[in-house]
Amino acid sequence: MGVPLFDFAANIGKKVFNRGEDSAKSGEKLKQHIEKNNPGLTDIKVTVASGAATVSGKAKDQAAFEKAVLIAGNVEGVSKVEAAALKVPAPAASAKPAEPSTFVLVEEGDSLWGIAERAYGNGARYTEIFAANKEVIEDPDLIFPGQKLRIPKG
Numbered sequence: 001m002g003v004p005l006f007d008f009a010a011n012i013g014k015k016v017f018n019r020g021e022d023s024a025k026s027g028e029k030l031k032q033h034i035e036k037n038n039p040g041l042t043d044i045k046v047t048v049a050s051g052a053a054t055v056s057g058k059a060k061d062q063a064a065f066e067k068a069v070l071i072a073g074n075v076e077g078v079s080k081v082e083a084a085a086l087k088v089p090a091p092a093a094s095a096k097p098a099e100p101s102t103f104v105l106v107e108e109g110d111s112l113w114g115i116a117e118r119a120y121g122n123g124a125r126y127t128e129i130f131a132a133n134k135e136v137i138e139d140p141d142l143i144f145p146g147q148k149l150r151i152p153k154g
Contacts, residue, residue, distance in 0.1 A: 009146035010079035040064030056085035
C-alpha cells in the first residue's frame with residue numbers, strides 16, 4: 001500500500017468547502033467530491049479537521065487508493081491527507097503486486113508534455129498522465145503550480 005500520509009498545498013485546488021466551515025459539513029462535502037469521480041472506493045468516510053482530511057474505506061486497487069488521495073488533497077483548504085484506514089486488497093497469489101505510482105508536484109511553467117518528457121523520456125506520453133489523473137485534471141492544458149499528480153510506472 002502507498003504511504004498513508006500525504007502533504008498538499010492548502011491554498012490551491014478545487015474549492016469544495018469554505019474555510020472555517022463546520023468540520024462535519026466539510027467532511028461530507030469532501031466525501032461527495034470524492035464520490036463524484038469515484039475511482040473505485042466503497043464504504044467511504046471522510047473527516048476534515050485543521051486542514052487534514054482523513055479518508056477511510058476500501059479501495060479496489062492501488063490505483064484507486066492513489067486517485068482518492070489526490071482527489072482529496074487537490075482541494076483548497078486541505079494540506080494533508082491521512083489514508084492509513086483506506087484499505088487496498090492484497091493482490092492474488094498469482095498476480096504481481098502493483099507498484100505504487102510516483103507523484104510529481106506541478107511547478108510554475110510545467111505542462112503535461114514536459115512532465116511526461118521528464119518521467120518517461122517522451123512528451124507524447126502526456127496522455128497517459130492525463131488519463132491517470134482525470135479525476136483531478138479536467139483539461140490537459142490546465143494544470144497549476146502546487147497541484148500533485150500521479151505518474152504511473154511504465
